[in-house]
Amino acid sequence: MTSANNPTAxxxxxxLAGVRVLDLTRHIAGPYCTKxxxxxxxxxxxxxxxxxxxxxxxxxxxxxxxPDQEGSLHFLxxxxxxxxxxxxxxxxxxxxxxxxxxxxxxxxxENFRPGVMDSLGIGWETLHALKPSLILTSISNFGQTGPYRxxxxxxxxxxxxxxxxxxxxREDRSPLKHGLSQAQYDTGANAAWVTAMMLFWQVQGRxxxxxxxxxxxxxxxxxxxxxxxxxxxxxxxxRRTSAGDGTGNGLSDIMPCADGYxxxxxxxxxxxxxxxxxxxxxxxxxxxxxxxDGRMLNGEELYEILKKALSTRTKRDLxxxxxxxxxxxGIVQDPSDLVSCPHxxxxxxxxxxxxxxxxxxxxPGAPVRLPGTTWRIRRHAPLLGEDTDEVLESExxxxxxxxxxxxxxxxx
Amino acid sequence: xxxxxxxxxxxxxxxxxxxxxxxxxxxxxLTDLGAEVIKIEALQRLDSSREMGxxxxxxxxxxPWNSVGTFSVLNRGKRSITLxxxxxRGRDIFRELVKxxxxxxxxxTARVMRNWDLDFEHLNExxxxxxxxxxxxxxxxxxxxxxxxxxTALEATVGIPNFSGYAGGRPWTIGQSYPDFVAMxxxxxCVMSALRRRALTGEGQWIDLGMYSANVAMQGEAMLDFIANxxxxxxxxxxxxxxxxxGAYQTQGDDAWMTLAAQTDAEWAALCGVLGPTAWGxxxxxxxxxEARVRHDExxxxxxxxxATQTREGAVDAIRAAGIAAGPCNDARDLFLDPQLKLRGxxxxxxxxxxxGVGRRPIIGRAFRLSxxxxxxxxxxxxxxxxxxxxxxxxxxxxxxxxxxxxxxxITGKREPLVEEMSGLPIDALLGVRRIRVYDPxxxxxxxxxxxxx
Numbered sequence: 001m002t003s004a005n006n007p008t009a010x011x012x013x014x015x016l017a018g019v020r021v022l023d024l025t026r027h028i029a030g031p032y033c034t035k036x037x038x039x040x041x042x043x044x045x046x047x048x049x050x051x052x053x054x055x056x057x058x059x060x061x062x063x064x065x066x067p068d069q070e071g072s073l074h075f076l077x078x079x080x081x082x083x084x085x086x087x088x089x090x091x092x093x094x095x096x097x098x099x100x101x102x103x104x105x106x107x108x109x110e111n112f113r114p115g116v117m118d119s120l121g122i123g124w125e126t127l128h129a130l131k132p133s134l135i136l137t138s139i140s141n142f143g144q145t146g147p148y149r150x151x152x153x154x155x156x157x158x159x160x161x162x163x164x165x166x167x168x169x170r171e172d173r174s175p176l177k178h179g180l181s182q183a184q185y186d187t188g189a190n191a192a193w194v195t196a197m198m199l200f201w202q203v204q205g206r207x208x209x210x211x212x213x214x215x216x217x218x219x220x221x222x223x224x225x226x227x228x229x230x231x232x233x234x235x236x237x238x239r240r241t242s243a244g245d246g247t248g249n250g251l252s253d254i255m256p257c258a259d260g261y262x263x264x265x266x267x268x269x270x271x272x273x274x275x276x277x278x279x280x281x282x283x284x285x286x287x288x289x290x291x292x293d294g295r296m297l298n299g300e301e302l303y304e305i306l307k308k309a310l311s312t313r314t315k316r317d318l319x320x321x322x323x324x325x326x327x328x329x330g331i332v333q334d335p336s337d338l339v340s341c342p343h344x345x346x347x348x349x350x351x352x353x354x355x356x357x358x359x360x361x362x363x364p365g366a367p368v369r370l371p372g373t374t375w376r377i378r379r380h381a382p383l384l385g386e387d388t389d390e391v392l393e394s395e396x397x398x399x400x401x402x403x404x405x406x407x408x409x410x411x412x
Numbered sequence: 413x414x415x416x417x418x419x420x421x422x423x424x425x426x427x428x429x430x431x432x433x434x435x436x437x438x439x440x441x442l443t444d445l446g447a448e449v450i451k452i453e454a455l456q457r458l459d460s461s462r463e464m465g466x467x468x469x470x471x472x473x474x475x476p477w478n479s480v481g482t483f484s485v486l487n488r489g490k491r492s493i494t495l496x497x498x499x500x501r502g503r504d505i506f507r508e509l510v511k512x513x514x515x516x517x518x519x520x521t522a523r524v525m526r527n528w529d530l531d532f533e534h535l536n537e538x539x540x541x542x543x544x545x546x547x548x549x550x551x552x553x554x555x556x557x558x559x560x561x562x563x564t565a566l567e568a569t570v571g572i573p574n575f576s577g578y579a580g581g582r583p584w585t586i587g588q589s590y591p592d593f594v595a596m597x598x599x600x601x602c603v604m605s606a607l608r609r610r611a612l613t614g615e616g617q618w619i620d621l622g623m624y625s626a627n628v629a630m631q632g633e634a635m636l637d638f639i640a641n642x643x644x645x646x647x648x649x650x651x652x653x654x655x656x657x658x659g660a661y662q663t664q665g666d667d668a669w670m671t672l673a674a675q676t677d678a679e680w681a682a683l684c685g686v687l688g689p690t691a692w693g694x695x696x697x698x699x700x701x702x703e704a705r706v707r708h709d710e711x712x713x714x715x716x717x718x719x720a721t722q723t724r725e726g727a728v729d730a731i732r733a734a735g736i737a738a739g740p741c742n743d744a745r746d747l748f749l750d751p752q753l754k755l756r757g758x759x760x761x762x763x764x765x766x767x768x769g770v771g772r773r774p775i776i777g778r779a780f781r782l783s784x785x786x787x788x789x790x791x792x793x794x795x796x797x798x799x800x801x802x803x804x805x806x807x808x809x810x811x812x813x814x815x816x817x818x819x820x821x822x823i824t825g826k827r828e829p830l831v832e833e834m835s836g837l838p839i840d841a842l843l844g845v846r847r848i849r850v851y852d853p854x855x856x857x858x859x860x861x862x863x864x865x866x
Contacts (some may be wrong), residue, residue, distance in 0.1 A: 015605045015617070032630075036601060059654055061637040073640060077632030124783065143781070148752035152737040156650055156658050160671040161739040163747045165650075165660065168586040169578070171846070174660045175669055175741045177650050178586040179575025185630040189597035194780045196604035197445070201420050203611050210783035217758050220747055221779040222593045224433065225465060227759075228481025229848060230744035230855060231773045232466045233839070237744060238667060238849025248846065252564045254573060254583050261573070261583050265565040269460050293837050296845045319569075323559040330565030332583045334574040334645060335638030338628055343556040349625055362639050367629040368602050369551060369620035371532075373609075 014041015015373040019199060022098075022105040023047065023082065024089075026054045028181050029215060030111035030139050031078035032188025033195065036367070038081035039375055045101065045391060046079060046382065050086040050410050053384040054079070063358045069384060070357040076381045077363065080353065084382030085391045086412050089120050094411045098122060100396050103131055106202065107195060111139040114149050124210040135198045135208040139191050143214035153215070158183045162219035167226055171239040186222075187215040241299075249299030250306035254332060257310040262318050263330035264306065268292065270326055278325035279309040355380035388412050419446025419785065424607070427452060427509055428490065429497075429518040431459040432562060434592035434623070435547045436486040438599050439517050443489030444778055444787050450509070450803060451487060451794065454496040455825055458796065461486060468769045470842075472834035477796055477827070479768040484793040485775045488762060492794035493803045494824045502823045503528055508808050510538045515603065519547040522557045532618035541616045543606045545599055551622020563589030563623070570627035575634060577647040584647075591623045598626040657683075657704045659712050660741060661719035661727070667849065668724040669741035672715070672731045677701050682734040687718050745852060748774060748859055756781065763865045764792035771863035797826045 019042040023034040031054070038044040048054050056074045063071040085101075088094040099122065102108060108127060110117055117123040117138070124136050141158065142148040159165045159177035169176035191213040198211060229235040241248055252265045266275050276284045283305055288298045295302055310318065315331035322329030338344065339362065347369075350362045366375035392398040392412070406412045424447040428439040436451075436459065443449045453459050458477055465482035472479060496502040507530075510516065516535060518525060525531050525546065532544045546552060549561035567573060567590050573583035599621045606617035628635065637643045650660050650671070657680060658673035674680045680701040684691075691697075691714050698704035704711050719727050724740050731738035740746065748759060760777040764770035770792065777789055804810045804824065819825040842848045852858070 015602070015609055018612075036598075040605065061633060061641060061643070063636075063640045065641055073636040074633045077636055142752055143756050145781075146752045146755040151732070151739075153739065154652070154656060154658065154673040154675070154737055156652070156656075156660070156671050156673055157737050157739040160660065160669070160741040163742045163744060164587040165671075166667075166669070166741045166743045167588070169584065171667075171849070173578060174650065174662070176577065176584055176586060178572060178590070179577075179645070179647065180572065180631055180634055180653075182572065182586075182590075182630060186593065186597070189594065189601065189630075190779055193597055193600035193604055196601050196608065197420055198782075200604050200608040200611065203608050207784070209785065212781040212783070214756070214779070217753070217756060217779040220753065220758060221776055222587055222590065223744070223747070224437065224485045224776060225482050225588045226744050227747065227776055228485060229466050230748060230852070231775070231859065231861070232481035232770075233469050234852040234855030235466065235744075235839075235842060235848035236850040236852060238846065241846045254568060254585060256582070261568065263565040263568045263585070265562060267460060267562065268463055269457065293841075296837070296847060297841065299845060319559070323556075326560050328561050328565045329559070330561065330568030332568045332573050333571045335571065335631075335635050336644055338571050338635065339639065343550055343554045344625065344628070346554040347551060347622075347625070349628070358640065361636065364629045364632055364635050365625070367626040368598050369622070369625075370602060370606075371618050371620065372615075373617070 011374045011376070012372060013374060014039070014376065015370055016196070017041040019043065019107065020105045021045070022101055022108045024108065024110040024112070025139070026111065027056050028074065028078060028184035029187040029191070030109055031056065032185050033137070033139065033191040034082065034109055035078050035080060036189065036192040037195070039366070039377055040370075041374070044082040045387070046082045046084050047087050047089070047098065048084055048384060050088050050385070050412060053084075053086070057384065068357060076355060076358070079381035080363070080377040081379060082382055083387035083391060084385055085388045086385035088411050089122065091409070091411050093406065093409075095121055097392070097396065099130055101391075102127060102134060104395060105134065106199065107135040107137060109137045109139070109191070109195065114138070114140050114144045128208065128210075132207050133202055135195065135202060135211065137191055137195045137211040137213065139187060139213045139215070141215050143217065144212045155181055155183050158215045158219060162216050163223050163226060164219055167237045167239060169239045171241055175239065183215055183219050187213060187218045190218045248303070249295050250303040251295065255307060255310055257318060258312055258314050260315045261332040262310060262315050264310075264322070265328035265330070267328060274325045274327050278322055278327045279306065281305055281309045351377060353377050353380055356383065385412070419787070421445040421447035424448070424515065425513040426450065426515040426517060427506075427513050429516070429520070430547065431519060432461050432592075433486060433589055434563065434595040435517050435519045435545065435599065436461065437592070438596045440486050440488050440490065441600065441778060443790055449490040450799065451490045451492045452495050452506070453492070453796065454498065455494045455822055455827060456496055456498070459483070462796070467836050468771075470836040470838060471769065472836060473769050474829035474833050475767070475795065475827070476830070476834040478765065478793075479770050484762070484764065484770065487793035488775060489790040490794050491799035491802065492796055493800050494797045494826070496823045497528065499821070499823050501818070501821070503530065505808070505823070506530070507538055509803070510535050510542065512807065513539065513542070515543045515545070517545045517547070521560065522546070522548055522552045532616070536616045541610050541614050543603060543610065543617050543619070545603060545619045545621055547595060547599060547621045547623070549622065550624045552620050563592035566591045566623055566627070570624055571631060572627065575631075575645045575647060577649070579647060579649045579651070581647060591627050594627050594630060595621060595623040651708065655701070657701060657708065657711060659715065661716045663719045663722050663724040663727050665724055670719060670724050670727045670738060671741060672736055672738040674701060674704070674736055679736050680704055683731070683736055686730055686734050687714060691718060745855070745858070760789045762789050762792050765795050765798070768792070768795065771861065772865040773861050774859060797824070800824050800826070
């Protein structure tokens with residue numbers, strides 16, 4: 001456990017200290033973008049619909065499996081270090097309060113359907129006229145332009161349309177997607193870096209811009225092998241062959257071992273002999289296996305040798321011994337392995353976060369270490385509207401009486 | 413205010429020591445943004461991705477290290493020099509370069525830069541305010557610090573295959589070297605944040621980019637589900653763990669598949685309307701989305717039987733017309749020809765260096781658009797060592813005599829073309845081992861590839 005969540009006065013600020021983000025995002029992609037910014041020091045004010053809030057408050061899994069708008073583990077993870085203000089943007093007063101807050105922000109991030117910002121009267125033209133330095137980052141399924149702009153999609157459909165599924169899985173079964181919500185997280189991370197680039201642009205006195213991020217473009221952008229196969233030689237890649245347990249030659253793919261699964265990968269900059277020694281399989285010291293092409297052409301035989309060599313050994317033994325032989329090794333880990341991982345724990349990865357609905361709980365920590373600045377979960381994910389009073393009072397000077405009236409009208 | 417047509421990273425110089433995929437791709441994108449990126453390899457040790465992937469029509473020619481497709485996507489717009497850092501004189505020259513640069517990107521094993529006294533503290537003394545990215549599998553410090561790993565193997569360790577794969581089956585990796593891209597996005601986020609901070613404070617930054625920790629951060633809810641509820645996760649194929657009825661279904665055509673997702677009771681009812689009253693045989697169709705989820709295997713059978721009678725496009729159109737989200741499983745060709753991606757300019761036409769045999773071909777550009785700055789790929793990947801003279805003589809002011817001495821000592825130099833031209837596995841063999849599933853002999857005409865641009 002680290003002190004990451006128990007700051008001392010001597011801790012330096014986060015790398016994005018001084019940045020104010022007005023966060024209209026919901027679900028996963030947008031909130032991951034603004035979580036990165038918040039945990040690295042930006043002041044993120046999350047705007048939520050009065051009464052219901054971010055829809056991800058109502059996504060399972062929940063803490064102790066009890067449905068509760070303060071207990072969604074999605075929401076708790078993705079909204080750390082942010083403040084929550086409830087505001088009905090469909091009311092004129094709500095819209096005005098939003099624009100007043102935007103005056104004090106450096107960035108607005110949103111992931112409504114394209115066109116919704118305009119219909120709420122807070123679109124790019126309005127924001128740009130209001131404050132020329134302001135950046136607007138918009139995240140959507142297919143982008144703010146083009147014939148697919150208004151098509152609906154989910155994580156599965158994004159994966160399919162991005163091209164990743166067609167090459168994932170085995171050729172005699174259906175295409176496969178990643179588990180969990182990787183396309184959403186990917187896009188949050190992509191949006192975060194482009195937004196940070198525009199903050200660098202802004203700090204040099206340049207006008208803000210509208211950043212247009214699409215989930216599908218983000219995922220399709222990862223096909224740096226698949227696409228050149230077509231553009232360089234007309235090859236269309238498919239899924240893995242159905243030999244053995246669904247693998248080609250067994251290298252670079254998941255293979256069973258004594259107590260789980262591993263991946264053995266060979267890199268051309270290292271001698272093949274390293275793999276032979278590591279696997280204690282002298283039959284691999286054969287001309288047919290010494291080149292990439294040979295390993296491809298003699299794949300079934302290689303697969304059988306590899307499978308046998310791995311079957312008697314544990315994944316941790318293989319990981320440590322692979323490192324000793326300079327062979328690239330991966331071991332399939334589940335969350336219990338990760339939480340108890342000696343490496344992550346030695347690096348102080350997991351951090352304690354105290355939340356009113358859960359008490360103290362471990363969370364994943366800094367994705368990247370930036371020595372000299374501080375990554376920190378400064379506070380738990382906000383309760384719905386937890387900071388409405390404080391933000392309206394301190395940022396806009398809206399007093400108690402007016403807030404009571406706004407609350408009665410369900411504007412906040 | 414600067415001029416309107418300036419690029420975000422104009423005037424920024426980057427030294428790129430990295431190899432393979434993650435950091436080369438990040439540095440390649442920096443060239444689109446206006447940075448001058450100098451890719452540094454040693455004659456004795458090229459970036460291994462110069463040898464991984466596909467040559468034009470499988471022909472590598474006499475300089476096969478200059479024409480690999482993936483290498484071109486990752487290294488577009490860069491300058492290339494050779495510089496042997498294993499030689500102390502090579503490291504002195506690198507130090508000279510650091511003094512006139514803004515960003516250093518490397519992905520050596522943790523001990524390498526330290527042993528050369530080229531870690532952040534040393535670089536920041538040479539060039540106060542330097543930004544350094546150190547990309548490793550596991551990050552600097554910790555018991556696995558020096559364990560060698562690359563994206564494909566690391567995908568297992570980070571945990572995502574635990575949740576990926578057919579129901580009841582083994583774990584699967586998905587896509588191609590997925591953790592590399594996670595590292596790229598997070599690395600660029602830190603680089604841009606550091607550039608902003610440097611503009612404000614003058615301070616440099618070391619970025620300890622371990623791919624492991626960044627990838628675990630992308631599975632937050634699953635980690636908390638274990639910590640709070642003891643759940644270790646499971647593989648559910650293409651199903652949704654929250655609310656949808658969804659899947660991938662094979663249609664008519666060659667390995668043609670479509671996906672759909674019904675998200676509400678109304679959408680479920682609309683889907684039943686498309687499937688028709690006779691689709692369920694003797695059983696009663698599920699009345700609600702929740703019931704359909706309980707009977708998901710049966711539902712998949714019914715949707716699959718319907719899809720098998722449709723073309724891929726016909727099925728997608730019919731489902732969308734009913735107000736339900738749907739989309740095709742696209743392959744590489746579909747993506748290049750896709751009207752949405754065309755309009756958004758995801759693929760860009762790039763003229764590659766003469767002599768590489770690549771010509772003008774499309775590569776992946778950037779997955780974002782800006783309202784007021786038009787970005788574009790600034791050139792193909794650099795032939796090995798093409799910028800040696802520019803960097804040594806123009807940037808560093810070495811004399812011709814000094815330069816020749818470095819060439820003599822193989823600290824820099826060019827690689828001689830091969831006497832015998834290289835070619836890859838022929839198309840029949842690639843099809844036989846399933847490296848590719850289909851060969852399209854008309855791909856050049858379909859895309860409009862020009863082998864010898866003006």
